[in-house]
Amino acid sequence: MSPRVPTEPTPEEQRLLAAWRTFFEANCKADFAALASIDDSVWGFEIQWEQLEKHEGLGLAFMSDMSTCLASGTIVLEEQFSLHNLSPRPVIRVLGFSELNRYHIADLRMRDRTRFLRFDAVVHSTSRAMGWLKRAAYACRECKHEWVEHEQLARARKKLETCPMCLKNAIAILDAGGKREDLPDPRNFSMDLERNYYEDVQYMELFDPTSLQSDDLPEDVPTIMAILSEEYVNQFQPGQCLTVNATVGIDHLPSRDYIRDTRRILRLDVHSIEEGFSLHED
Ligand SMILES: [Zn+2]
Numbered sequence: 001m002s003p004r005v006p007t008e009p010t011p012e013e014q015r016l017l018a019a020w021r022t023f024f025e026a027n028c029k030a031d032f033a034a035l036a037s038i039d040d041s042v043w044g045f046e047i048q049w050e051q052l053e054k055h056e057g058l059g060l061a062f063m064s065d066m067s068t069c070l071a072s073g074t075i076v077l078e079e080q081f082s083l084h085n086l087s088p089r090p091v092i093r094v095l096g097f098s099e100l101n102r103y104h105i106a107d108l109r110m111r112d113r114t115r116f117l118r119f120d121a122v123v124h125s126t127s128r129a130m131g132w133l134k135r136a137a138y139a140c141r142e143c144k145h146e147w148v149e150h151e152q153l154a155r156a157r158k159k160l161e162t163c164p165m166c167l168k169n170a171i172a173i174l175d176a177g178g179k180r181e182d183l184p185d186p187r188n189f190s191m192d193l194e195r196n197y198y199e200d201v202q203y204m205e206l207f208d209p210t211s212l213q214s215d216d217l218p219e220d221v222p223t224i225m226a227i228l229s230e231e232y233v234n235q236f237q238p239g240q241c242l243t244v245n246a247t248v249g250i251d252h253l254p255s256r257d258y259i260r261d262t263r264r265i266l267r268l269d270v271h272s273i274e275e276g277f278s279l280h281e282d
Contacts, residue, residue, distance in 0.1 A: 016072040019056040023073075024080050027051050032084045042200075042231045043088035045077060046272075049097045062094065066116060066247065066271070091230050093272040097245055102279065105208040105224050108266050112248045119268070120209050120277040123240045124223045127203035129233045133157065137195030142166050142184035146192065153201065153227065154251065162186035202233040206244065206268070209277060225251070226268040236273070243274040 009017065027047075035043070053059030061069040070092055077090045103117040136149045136157060145165035149158050166186035173182060205223040212218065217239055226244060228236075236242065246268035253263050 013068075013072060015057075016061055016069060017076060019058050019061075020073045020076040023052070023055045023058060024076060026055070028080070032080060032086065035086050035088075036084070038086065038088055040088050040231065043086075043090050044093045044231045044272075045090045047092060047094045049094050052094055053098075063116065095245070095272050095274055099279070101245070104210075105206060106210065106222070108224065108248060110250070110264070110266065113250050113266065114248065116245070116247050116271070118278070119206075119244045119246065120279050121206040121226075121242050121244045122209055122212060122217075123236050123238050123242065124205040124207050124217065124221065125238055126205075126234075126236065129200060129202050131198040131200055133196060134199040135197040137192040137197070138163075138189055139192040139195075140166060140186075140189040142186070142188045143169060145189075146195070148195075148197075160189075163189045199229055200233045202228045204228055204236060206242075209241065224266060224268060226270050228270050228273075232270065232273060240275075241277050243276065243278040244268065244270055245272045245274075246270045 028045075031045070049059070052062060058069065058073075073092050074090070077092060081088070081090050097118050099118070101116065101118040103112070103115075103119055105119050105121060132153050133151050134153075136151055137146065138149065138160065139146045140163035143163065143165050145163055147164065149160065151157055163186045166184045166188075170183045170186065174180075204226045206226050207218070207221045207223045211221045226246060249267050249269045250264045251267045253261060253265055256263065
């Protein structure tokens with residue numbers, strides 16, 4: 001009854017998991033062997049788009065629903081890492097996308113939001129590294145149910161009123177002729193701080209390479225905010241030339257002074273980064 005209660009993978013999810021298994025089997029055996037000596041806590045596992053695209057519908061799955069596709073891939077990759085006794089937590093980074101995804105930062109408009117695109121970009125500045133609560137964990141004192149809520153970056157944390165399992169049980173009890181007095185209190189739950197998951201993130205201002213006139217960083221140049229996560233945090237410096245593969249998202253104005261302000265700015269939710277431009281001359 002509640003979407004929050006974990007369920008068996010759907011046939012589509014099972015198909016995705018199977019495709020990822022054969023993908024890693026066919027393409028990545030050597031990578032796992034070479035990683036044996038890595039002791040980083042997070043490891044960006046790089047995959048070439050050319051290989052992914054032609055493998056059992058994974059290319060289509062990636063472009064139509066990137067987060068579902070990557071979630072399945074991560075489950076399989078974590079299995080592989082544990083099978084090979086690799087200690088880092090892997091993050092899938094797909095690189096080398098087709099030039100069909102090419103776009104210019106200066107051309108971005110609101111209509112482009114949700115598109116997955118490839119940009120040449122120069123780093124203007126970076127924020128300090130920070131963390132955000134990506135998955136909030138809860139535990140119920142009545143029924144001992146434990147569950148996780150996925151949060152959104154820079155949005156209010158979800159407000160939970162009841163334990164989903166207690167609600168489900170309550171309906172079953174009432175259906176079976178039980179009395180209201182017999183029901184557990186579904187509000188008797190709390191956040192489980194130990195199981196909360198925080199992700200490292202960093203904001204980076206990028207600008208279009210066409211604004212580069214000399215070797216110096218231009219002072220007054222239109223920039224777009226990009227959000228980096230995990231192993232990309234604190235890896236890039238102002239002036240660095242990059243190829244950025246990202247989904248176009250929208251965000252509130254950083255300077256908004258009232259909460260229901262309708263103005264929005266575009267931002268880039270970075271999936272992967274390649275060093276150097278792929279289109280412009282360096
Ligand atoms: Zn409960």
